Amino acid sequence: MNDDARSPAEEVGVLLKEAQSLLHQRMDERLRPLGLSVPQYACLQALRDSPGITGSELARRVFVSRQSMNVLLQGLAGRGLVERSDRPGPRRERATALTADAEGLLDSARDAVADVAGTMTAPLTGDDVARLRTLLAACRDALASPTAPGRP
Amino acid sequence: MNDDARSPAEEVGVLLKEAQSLLHQRMDERLRPLGLSVPQYACLQALRDSPGITGSELARRVFVSRQSMNVLLQGLAGRGLVERSDRPGPRRERATALTADAEGLLDSARDAVADVAGTMTAPLTGDDVARLRTLLAACRDALASPTAPGRP
């Protein structure tokens, strides 16, 4: 039955893994000279897009656990890249904001990441990129709800 | 300049991360009842596609380091899923092969993974899937060579 051939859907899965892994690798190569890891960059970027966001929401967007995000933020705070209020807010949350240093560093990082992303989509036309975005979004949405272990 | 807008290429990057992360999560949910993690499944699958492959080559395909693959293989060997020859070959490599138990388990795992992949591509037509494969392969190839830190 499914002896040697891989279904088209499965091939999409491995291509997804391969492309994402390569992208992560290239981003890491470019961000490391700036003293940033990929999750740290994603954290700063999310913090810039949504200032005052809670740590838990931050963790969800970066795809890590609250605990990991906590130590990640501690590291960034120790380097003076983020400021965490020690006066907890209404729901015990600590407001977190970027410092001026982080803004400058983040601009450099954004350029590096944009360059990598540009290399990735270089062989594609504008229409191709738009199509790719649509298709990937459809795949993501299809996987959004936790699959039941067995289907009825 | 690049103040608030994200370029289409960067959006592809985050969509790639989101889709891959969701896929990994769903696969993990389905493989865990079988006692397999995603890297373990990928390892067995690669071992099935290319019997007698070396541990280092295996590591490259699964996107982990040689050392991680080593402990991973030790775990699989301890559960009787793979057999490692203790008579090293010409280049000091140890031939690795799946056991009968692994073949059966892998068949179940393949079904589960195929199901997840099917859910992912469910909202897509056949042409969409083919197009997606082409585009993803192009992105992967564009990222294949290590990017020089700065361009000339």
Next chain:
DNA sequence: GATCTAGTGTCAATACACTGACACTCACTG
């Protein structure tokens, strides 16, 4: 033949992320 390079496997130590558990606060409900 001596030397260098590339490939492989392994050990040790470190960094990273995760699960589990607990304390605390707010909104809703009986």
Next chain:
DNA sequence: CAGTGAGTGTCAGTGTATTGACACTAGATC
């Protein structure tokens, strides 16, 4: 008002993957 549930932050313990280092082998180079 008591109680339940959801959301957040933190601590401790564990597992996993990584980097760095070393030993060994085969082939290329001089």
